[in-house]
Amino acid sequence: MRTFFILFCLISLTIQAQDPIDLSYYLPDHNDYDKSIPTPESIIGHQVGKWHVTHDKLMMYMNALAASSDRITIEDRGKTFEDRPILLLTITSPENHADIHNIRNSHVALTEENSNTLNTSNMPIVVYQGFSIHGNEPSGSNASLLAAYHLAASQSQDVKDLLDNTVILFDPSFNPDGLQRFAYWANVNKSKNLNADPNDREYSEVWPGGRTNHYWFDMNRDWLPVQLPESRARIASFHKWMPNILTDHHEMGTNATFFFQPGIPSRTHPLTPQMNQQLTKEIGNYHAKALDKIGSLYYTEESFDDFYYGKGSTFPDINGGIGILFEQASSRGHIQESANGILTFPFTIRNQLTAALSTLEAAKNMRVKILDYQRSFFSNARNEASRQGNKAIVFGSEKDAARTFHLAEILKRHKITVHEVSSDFSTNGKNFRKGYSYVVPKNQRNTRLINAMFDVRTTFTDSLFYDVSAWTFNHAFNVDFAET
Incomplete structure (x- = not known):
């Protein structure tokens, strides 16, 4: 009888996890959305999370958003080795778009000499949001569909205020070729009736997998060497704008929960200012509050570190910004049993979306403090260098x-x-x-x-x-x- 009861509960959970979902599962409450802005489903042909989005559909949607919203412009920065576009969206208010060159010049001037004359109180903050640099960690890029839609279509005053005070550099796929490779695997091996058994073929991706780019390079070690076309486009955009915050959305083992930085305190590189870690921790309070609201488990200051500057979460730290790593427990497909219960792909996407939006809330509320930190970082660096002759x-x-x-x-x-x-x-x-x-x-x-x-x-x-x-x-x- 006990065995039957446990089996019944597992089957019930699995059936419930396969129930159809809609945008209300993902998006924040109390938002009215502009009906002239296309939803992800209207372009890619399925609700987010039902299938793994392929890179071509992801790009189709981003181009559709840019064509329909005056909050978004889109830039093609080159091609991958498999000839996929390396796109970057700039998301901000229409008024900021009209003055975007002056905004960028004023922002970059914070890093130059004589920056003490600049007034940060009315200066937008710059946030670079990047997703799924490891292609087989796809919840990030799938969440980017929802984040971009929310920012383009929401009519809430909070979002309007956010866009007035923030320039968002939005990189929906750090690794187009790897994302495509993994999406193909997960979709081809998906069952009509989803199978949560970890032994299912869907969760045992064949070599070389989607983690790497076309030539099997781990691009999250290439932020300093800059050898790959995706990295070169990304680094050029970074130095063009000198963003204050850069987010890097990843996945980890299925039996984990959700991680956000800071990392292990004793493993922070000594060249990273202490204020960087203090600001990272303050931003973390926003993630904690947002994840608490949706009932998701999380942790911080464990497992991961902030040492090697060639990773996305640490490269900004030596460039006057704040890098933030997100690690979501991976479903590795569409649904899988884990130590914490049934883990669904939509659940992983919702957590990534929540962290992306909590980052923007923190950026808006901490704007002046973070801009002032960027100015002091470069001012102090110049003073250190000048003392050396x-x-x-x-x-x-x-x-x-x-x-x-x-x-x-x-x-x-x-x-x-x-x-x-x-x-x-x-x-x-x-x-x-x-x-x-x-x-x-x-x-x-x-x-x-x-x-x-x-x-x-x-x-x-x-x-x-x-x-x-x-x-x-x-x-x-x-x-x-x-x-x-």
């Missing part, structure tokens, strides 16, 4: 000019000023030849990023790391190096 980094290799060139190329992609050596010279017992060597002045805006890329660090507060613990670029490229 005219110090510079020089690197080169007369045995391999290509290695030297490509290292300089990476620095330039990060808007770091680099000069070719004008004549042969020697320093610290090393020879640097014209045509084979470069000089990087340390007294420039991105001096902290320079330090992070060339830093040789052999002692650590914590001996454990999430993954990457060393990335000194002159060693990675095996070039001669000196500080002058």
Whole structure:
């Protein structure tokens, strides 16, 4: 009898989890939506969460939104190796769109010299929202359909105020090729009657899987090396705008819940200012409140760290912004049994949407504080560099000019000023030849990023790391190096 009862409960939960859902399951309460703005279902042909959205349908919807809403413009920044578009939406009020170039110039001026004359009280905050850099962690990109719709169509005063005070750089798919690969797998192996058994084929993706891009690179380690077309487009947009907050939506093991930063305190890189972590924690209060409201479990300051600057959640930290990692327990398909009960794909999407919107609420309410932090980050960095005098980094290799060139190329992609050596010279017992060597002045805006890329660090507060613990670029490229 007991076995029968347990079986009955499991079957009931599974049937309930397969009930049709509509937009009210996902979207915030008390919002009227402009009926002239297309819903995701009207363009992609199914309710969000019923199927895994393919990249082509995701792009169709984003283009449809841009065509129908004066809150959105769209930019095609290039193509992936599989020739998929790398799109970026800019979402803000129509009034801000009309003055977008001046808004960007004023915002970037916060990072330059003499920024103390700028008034942040009437300056919009800039938020970069990015989804599913690992393609087989798809709840992020599927949530982007709903987030974009909400921002384009909601007639609530809260959303109007948000858009008046915020410029949102919206990247619905960090990894188009990986997302497409995984969506195909999940959809092809989906049963008409969903099967929550973790042993089902749907939840055992074949190699190489959708995590990586076309050439199987993990793009969430490429924020510093910048070797892939998706990364190059993303980094160019980042440096063009210097966003205050960047969100990075991921998934983790099925038996987990939901994580948001800060990460493990002892594993924060020492070059990251303490104020960065304090602001991250304050933003986290908004996530906690929003997830409490919908009854979702979550945790913070465990499992993940803020050390390697080549990840999406930490790269902003060394560039005057605040990076935020979200990790949602993955259904790995459409519905799966977990240690916490039945986990459905729509549930994972709703959590990601909730975190995306709570980020924007925090950005709006903390706007001036975060803008002032960005200004002080670069002002303090310049003061640190000026106290060191005219110090510079020089690197080169007369045995391999290509290695030297490509290292300089990476620095330039990060808007770091680099000069070719004008004549042969020697320093610290090393020879640097014209045509084979470069000089990087340390007294420039991105001096902290320079330090992070060339830093040789052999002692650590914590001996454990999430993954990457060393990335000194002159060693990675095996070039001669000196500080002058």
